[in-house]
Amino acid sequence: MTCATEASPFYALSEGQTSTAWSKPSRRPRSWSGKTYKAPASALKLRMSHGAPARSTLVLTGRQVERLITMREAIRVVESAFKEKGEGKVQMPPKVYVTLDEFEGDFRVMPGYLLSSHAAGVKIVNVHPNNPKKYNLPTVMATIVLLEPETGYPICMMDGTWLTAMRTGAGSGVATKYLAKEGQVSVGIIGAGVQARTQLMAIAEVRQISSAKVYDIAPESAKRFVKEMAKLVGGKLTSVGSVDEATSGVDVIVTATPAREPILFSRHVRPGIHINAIGADAPGKQELDTEILMRARVIVDDLEQASHSGEVQTCLRKGLFGRDHICAELGEIVAGKKNGRQSADEITVFDSTGLAIQDISVALAVYRNAIKTHVGTKISMF
Numbered sequence: 580m581t582c583a584t585e586a587s588p589f590y591a592l593s594e595g596q597t598s599t600a601w602s603k604p605s606r607r608p609r610s611w612s613g614k615t616y617k618a619p620a621s622a623l624k625l626r627m628s629h630g631a632p633a634r635s636t637l638v639l640t641g642r643q644v645e646r647l648i649t650m651r652e653a654i655r656v657v658e659s660a661f662k663e664k665g666e667g668k669v670q671m672p673p674k675v676y677v678t679l680d681e682f683e684g685d686f687r688v689m690p691g692y693l694l695s696s697h698a699a700g701v702k703i704v705n706v707h708p709n710n711p712k713k714y715n716l717p718t719v720m721a722t723i724v725l726l727e728p729e730t731g732y733p734i735c736m737m738d739g740t741w742l743t744a745m746r747t748g749a750g751s752g753v754a755t756k757y758l759a760k761e762g763q764v765s766v767g768i769i770g771a772g773v774q775a776r777t778q779l780m781a782i783a784e785v786r787q788i789s790s791a792k793v794y795d796i797a798p799e800s801a802k803r804f805v806k807e808m809a810k811l812v813g814g815k816l817t818s819v820g821s822v823d824e825a826t827s828g829v830d831v832i833v834t835a836t837p838a839r840e841p842i843l844f845s846r847h848v849r850p851g852i853h854i855n856a857i858g859a860d861a862p863g864k865q866e867l868d869t870e871i872l873m874r875a876r877v878i879v880d881d882l883e884q885a886s887h888s889g890e891v892q893t894c895l896r897k898g899l900f901g902r903d904h905i906c907a908e909l910g911e912i913v914a915g916k917k918n919g920r921q922s923a924d925e926i927t928v929f930d931s932t933g934l935a936i937q938d939i940s941v942a943l944a945v946y947r948n949a950i951k952t953h954v955g956t957k958i959s960m961f
């Protein structure tokens with residue numbers, strides 16, 4: 580039996596809709612030894628008492644997620660998520676931080692609900708710097724659980740690590756679309772890591788890139804970046820040896836480093852430039868000298884989150900400006916409540932801290948694509 584309807588895509592995974600590409604969920608639970616066992620009648624009653632057909636949870640690995648979303652689609656859904664935020668149609672409680680001092684790590688929990696997109700879920704993301712050396716695991720791993728809004732049923736569980744980079748890039752794609760100068764742009768990138776890659780991908784979706792330069796404190800990282808990404812900008816990507824060179828004459832600057840002291844100064848920023856400030860996403864982080872923010876029209880992704888974790892935190896803490904200096908949240912611009920770029924000479928800064936609604940909206944797109952293309956493994960949780 581299937582409940583698949585147009586209105587609710589989530590039901591598409593109901594029991595009865597099968598595909599050879601999916602592993603069919605077993606109706607009977609299995610013990611660890613592989614032998615089937617019979618659940619006590621009381622447990623079965625608990626599971627089945629609602630009378631609804633059995634559901635499945637789709638599990639998607641990182642490799643599968645990578646193939647299920649393009650930057651173009653990520654930008655489209657993230658733009659729509661920001662619009663919903665601007666219209667006051669999302670719920671997004673603040674990120675919760677849990678520190679694991681004994682293990683020199685932490686994890687963060689990021690829940691969100693988008694009313695119009697019908698998307699609900701939560702991302703759990705850890706930071707354990709010792710993982711690579713000690714356990715051969717990545718420092719950062721993200722897991723996203725999507726919930727069916729009507730019931731709270733976990734419809735999908737996926738690796739959210741690459742998705743995080745995609746949604747962060749997509750956020751900057753949206754900001755660049757509304758805030759950078761029109762026409763062709765030249766781009767300067769500081770930091771040649773994971774985020775820098777999706778930043779360049781996103782800018783290439785919303786503007787034609789005439790040339791791009793990348794600087795990294797580790798020159799071999801910048802060279803690797805050029806090797807991997809040059810094709811995207813028709814070979815007009817070069818690695819350079821300083822921030823001065825990377826920013827000279829460009830229209831858009833991306834800062835994507837873990838810096839805790841300014842790396843970009845007022846002298847690097849000429850009138851008309853747009854900056855995507857990505858690195859500062861937690862208390863204590865800073866990439867831009869405060870003078871830049873004081874000169875610029877500052878747009879944040881979320882006023883509350885940016886105030887304690889974003890690039891603006893230093894100016895606010897030092898009393899260099901108040902919250903009234905922050906012109907808009909990006910969602911207000913996308914929703915048409917506030918202006919994007921207002922003049923050829925204004926300097927604009929997008930202060931990105933990363934929002935749960937970006938994760939959840941992109942995750943829903945990934946899930947829908949997985950359903951369409953029959954990718955993933957179904958498990959029965961309840």
Ligand SMILES: NC(=O)c1ccc[n+]([C@@H]2O[C@H](COP(=O)([O-])OP(=O)(O)OC[C@H]3O[C@@H](n4cnc5c(N)ncnc54)[C@H](O)[C@@H]3O)[C@@H](O)[C@H]2O)c1
Nearest residue numbers: 770771772773774795796835836837857858860931932933
């Ligand atoms: N705003 C968001 O939503 C968001 C999302 C994800 C990550 N981040 C943040 O973005 C930053 C970068 O993340 P990533 O995943 O790309 O990390 P990464 O480790 O993959 O890359 C960072 C790069 O920056 C370089 N770097 C470090 N200090 C530098 C300096 N002073 N000058 C030039 N280059 C320098 C490193 O050599 C490295 O190549 C981190 O601070 C991360 O927390 C923000």
